[in-house]
Amino acid sequence: MAQESFLTDDFLGQLISVGEVDILVGVPTHNNAKTVGPIVETIQAGILKFFPRERAAIINADGGSRDGTPQLVESAAIGDAQSRSRQYALRTLRSITTEYASSPASGTALRTILAAAELLRAKACAVISPESTQITTDWLAALLRPAYADTFDLVLPTYRRHKFDGVLLTNLLYPMTRALYGLKIREPYALEYAFSGRLGSQFLAQNAWSEETARAGSEIQLTLASVTGDFRIGQTFLGTKKHVERRSADLVLAMRQTVGALFSSMGQNFSVWSGKTGSQPVPTTGTEQEFSLEPLRVNRKRLREMFSAGVAELASVFQSILSAPTLAELQRIAGLDEASFCYSGELWVKTVYEFAAAYHKSVISRDHIIQALAPLFRGRAFTFLTENRNGTAASVENNIEGLCVEFERMKPYLLKIWNGGE
């Protein structure tokens, strides 16, 4: 019986004893013992500070940690919070732990949190990454307040990032999501976000829980579900995002989770994105996205080399994916030297769109398509880093904006090659 449902009896029992909450904070974990303790303490302190009268619970959805992460979460949630923050807790502090599987799957973790939010009838629910060590109590307020006050259904974060941090985000995920769905969402693949109970129930009810989404990419699915449904999306400024936080420095892994999820969602949601033109700004509280300009050492040369090597070695693969002119152009710039190398925005947009179309048609295995995009992305990253090497925050923002406009401008091209065409 427990096999039929992904909710265990023990988990349900904990939900029954909690009863009903106004605020739920979900923390999906897997072997995060090093970082999770202080994060949970901060969450608890944030709840006590900003939502002192509300019924709140922390839910830890664990993917088979072996390092005692769940126990750390529980003791941090209930034990020390009060003494550390010196806040008086009006109500009983509640914390729920469940092991949703013996190996991590972010989709199932999210689904567990959604089920808890629905059964506990939470008005607002936030999901916090166990790796966000720079979290402050203000983050809780910034994320949860708009959802709790029923201003927005989905609250996505914006950060102060280093201008070179998150190049995949600024050069692909952000512009493409913006061009497709007509919304200027800076962080479509967010690790902390909040949503209303209404959106949560709707998303839970969708039968989109395939094998693929169970493993990865469910965050972007949630974003897309609220875009395609009738939900209000807002952004809120959280603070600085340190650039060595994430474990997924591995490009291919990151691309699989984000670009792969984005491409595959395009197929299902064709009717939604095909009709949109241009893009609307998303209401944002707090300051807008900013860039910090501290110097950061990056090995750009290696990027260009990997690009050229990729273009050379993967010619046979690219032939199935790219159009002849695009491939020819790529091969041309691969031959240029470092000084004159330029992977223009237009060429990049064309590349990405052709890859998206190829992904849709499954010309070769979809996972291979994503992997093949990686070396090309490196080339683009090189150009981006070079162009903005000495740029101010404003100029970087301008360049990104220019790229976004380019994505939007070439959308008809995407539509053309989507079903037929090349």
Next chain:
Amino acid sequence: MWEMIVSELTQAMQELARGFAHILPRIIVVVIMALVGWVAAYLLKVIVRSILRLIKFDKLSENAGASQLLTKAALPSATDLVCRFVFWVAWLGFILLGVQALGIVGLQEQIAKFFLFLPRLFAALLILFFGLLGATFLSRAALLAAVNANFPSPRLLSVSVRTIIIIFVLSMAFEEVGVAEQTVVVAFGIAFGAIMLGLAIAFGTGGKELAQQFLERKVLHGRKDEAKEDELSPL
């Protein structure tokens, strides 16, 4: 004496005629079977063709890389090939059934052997097909992984992976069909062993330093910062 020859001849002719008359119905049976078989085989071909169209067999075989091979050998498309193959095998089968009716002893045994052989042939072809599919997929996966990990000469790696798998698959197919079983197995064993040995030697002598660095990194955590500096976080 002339009468004796004539009567002998007549007798012989009569015998021949009798024998002929005896066998004639059977020959007619064979002919009928052949005709029926032709019709049946044609129907079967049509059915198989629609099934293959439905599952987009051509696309599959393109993925497998089989199509390229076929065009190089100036053969028709994969679907066509399979349909024709099915047609001929079916028709041959019917004819042989008919021939069986003739009752020629030695032939019956061979025919039986033929029918027994068919499933193995089919299995061998399946192995070949899926093997080719797998080879293409794995070789491409190897290529992409190598390119993204910045390995030297990724294409060499990809081609070797593909070759090894194809050789492996071919040997399996041949063994299944029963053609030169022992030879193929042994030849494969020798070739595979040689390649592995060669790689080991190459790695051992040429990759000594690389191996050393790898171990150092794993055990001593020394290189972490440098690696981090090289690779920026994409998200």
Next chain:
Amino acid sequence: MPINQDEPWYKHAIIYQVHVRTFNDSNGDGIGDFRGLDEKLDYLSDLGINTIWLMPFFPSPLRDDGYDIADYYSVHSSYGTLEDFKKFLVSAHQRQIKVIIEMVLNHTSDQHPWFQESRSSQDNPRRDWYVWRNTDTGYAEARIIFLDSEMSNWAWDTVSKSYYWHRFFNHQPDLNYDNPAVRDEMWNVMKFWLELGVDGFRLDAVPYLVEREGTNCENLPETHAIIKELRRKLDEQFPGRMLLAEANQWPADLRPYFGDGDEFHMAFHFPLMPRMFMGVKLEDRKPITEILRQTPEIPASCQWCLFLRNHDELTLEMVNDVERAYMNDSYAQDKAMRLNLGIRRRLAPLLDNDRRRIELMNGMLMSLPGTPSIYYGDEIGMGDNINLGDRNGVRTPMQWSGGWNGGFSSADPEKLYAPLIQDPVYGSPAVNVLSQKRTQHSLLNWMARLIAVRKTAGAFGSGSIEFLYPGNQRILTYVRELGDQKILVVNNLSNAAQAVELDLRKYKGNILIEMFGRNIFPRVGDLPYLLTLGPYQFYWFRLRRI
């Protein structure tokens, strides 16, 4: 949307039965009227009512509370004008409230011009509109319905010196349905009101339309033929309107009134109602489960109408002698409460003003299969006055506040059409809408909540029902199912706390979500499901699989 919009509206109706005379007086003459009713539509809308059933408001000598009609095409002057009625209808429709009116087909008042003409001479063109005989021996097998006031179904007319047939009071002569002119004219009457916009009719006393020698003159095939004809015309000219049958019969005899979906849309489930009261007194589910088991399947487009009380006595016709004796002893020890084989009391007095029992009965009303009908005043727990004669004790003015005339009228109390209830328990200062609106857990607010929760699940209106039979027979429990909606209802019929183990293996893996508070209860496993209930408590659980 929990309720399927493709289904007929009456499957999800919440009916409020009210007499315009009793509800609200707008012009100070002591009698409720249509303008007053119009003013109170917001109250009904807030309660969650979406259908009003109006008692007869036609011109009438009022010797049977308006069921003796003297003019089918008009409104009794005490209640207003036809214009007032039309305005009221528009207001109701604006609030998404449908209106069903009474149509008394079987008989008219003896003051009706038709009868006046019919009795005037044997040669009058309308002579044949009624049933005339020279002797009173015809149709001897037909029973007398108003046993306490009539001795025979024939009455002697001094004017035409002959007997006329009447199944009810002697001043209510039966129309002769063998006469095509009668049938045509009655259709014209219905058509008149349908064209004004009424959404349906409650057809009073249908079993008695046609009489034949050698039968009991009830439920005859000819009667059904007439109904089929009416329905046919209705569907042709006014699709979407509804016919509700008042036919106090055993379930098997009620079944023909649905025909093949070509007669009535709805019919009252008379036999169930007394058994609900019986079940609560006996503290045993047997009367209820048995009658529902015996209830035949009805066509998919048809619907039962359930009720706890109405303007008539709580009829005990459709129970056997043992049951009738039990009901009288339990609920009507004072013989004055008994009338015509029934008990003429309101809901709250019948249940000893026990709030828990009242809630339980309403919970069952809302969760058993059928469309519920609430009698006006029962939503605040009004009392009755059996000393008012006939069934008028349950038809006293609506109590809106604790003030002048209970807020019903500005007239002098002596002018009211009937006196207000005045005792300290049920009188207007104690029981009224205004004070209940201000009290969070008043019966009124509870009823509104009950109706709201019922509306969240279409399974209540049009779902199937399957009874569970746990060992504890004081627990009445069933599952209502529609599509993948499953609702488990558990009722404690007893005065004491109970524990019950339910066999829910069929629903294994489902989480129970209690529908009023929406808290989750443990998931169904392999073991029997243990529930505990307080006195007269009931649960509604939604079964949810995640």
